[in-house]
Amino acid sequence: MYTAEKLPLPKSTFESLMAKKTLHCVSIYLSMDKKGMEQNLHLAQAILKNCLEKVRTVLLQYQLHENEVEDYLDPITQLLGRVDLWRNPSDGLAIFLNPDTGLQYFQVPLLFETQTYVANHFYLKPLLPLYHNDGTYYLLELSRDYVKLYKASRYQFKDLFVEDFAPKRLEEAVGFDHRPKVLQFRNANNLSSAGVFHGHGEGKDDDKKEMVKFFRALDKGLKKAIENQNAPLLLACTDYLYSIYKEISTYKNVYDGHLGGDPEFKVKTSLHQDSWNLIAPYFKKYESEMIQKFKDLSYSQKTSYEIGEILRATFQGTVEVLFVENETDVFGTFNLKTNRVTVEKSKDISNTSLTNLAALECYKRGGKVFLLPAEHMPMKNSNLNAIFRY
Known part of the structure; x- marks a missing residue:
């Protein structure tokens, strides 16, 4: 395992x-x-x-x-x-x-x-990227007789045991009297002694109907197992199964792209890395969208690059997204009673890192925190940039 x-x-x-x-x-x-x-x-x-x-x-x-x-x-x-x-x-x-x-x-x-x-x-x-910049997603390994669901991120790969909520193979959804649609041999007295071959069902169409029934049952169970219903769901399966599952799934964020092949026999460490490589651009796009959002709102009251205003807002829980320049710190003091911020030149035993304080407070209150190099900050020459909730 x-x-x-x-x-x-x-x-x-x-x-x-x-x-x-x-x-x-x-x-x-x-x-x-x-x-x-x-x-x-x-x-x-x-x-x-x-x-x-x-x-x-x-x-x-x-x-x-x-x-x-x-x-x-x-x-x-x-x-x-x-x-x-x-x-x-x-x-x-x-x-x-x-x-x-x-x-x-x-x-x-x-x-x-x-x-x-x-x-x-x-x-x-420095540790916040483990929790905010890593990108939470779900990975569903899928075949006719094998189902696994993982909660994943850049640094995490956790088995969610979806079999506790959903069928783990085709027979559990369509019935154990299911028989594969294979050709069978039958003797025929009035035909050639070589006999004839015949098939049960309607071949590929019948197979798809059974897969749809299986996947609908799986889709219901999946929603019970997934906590963050906004996170993307990435599939690891054959092209054929991916097209069917994406068509019937009611999950609103099935990722547009999948890991091909039968996942059952893949090494899990490789599966984790391959899945992250595939989905990483999705999360990079979100970061880029937030940077653009800041720029679009930069002349409104919905954004700020002033450290005092941002610190006060983080403690009020009104910061939606915080960009923190990760190469330098701003040191000083922040008085919670008066909301007064004093910026000082360097760290000493009586002050604190104001950028560390803002980042952790934003994290604590459910805001998104992005640590960025100076040249990637939305507003240059500023250690903190914020988008406010309202």
């Missing part, structure tokens, strides 16, 4: 990290080395050592004693000697430490810029 059913950092864990508020929360991000030569040179470990030095310097500004700092950071220091961690890397490593829950670290399929952050909360903005 294919076991890639969990995100590299489950949403529930991410949200528990987001809720953590305590002094001296440490966040470290770095990319890992996948090439043997880089691993042998211990380049990633050297980067982590440098990160630890930066974190030590900041923690000492909190008036902690050097011994306290060393003891506190020891769990991260011990990671340097974890051979299994560095020999089996993912793209990136995210490390979190706080006095209450101790050390948590996650290998994730994201390439990170090296970053360190110390505050009364964790810095989580």
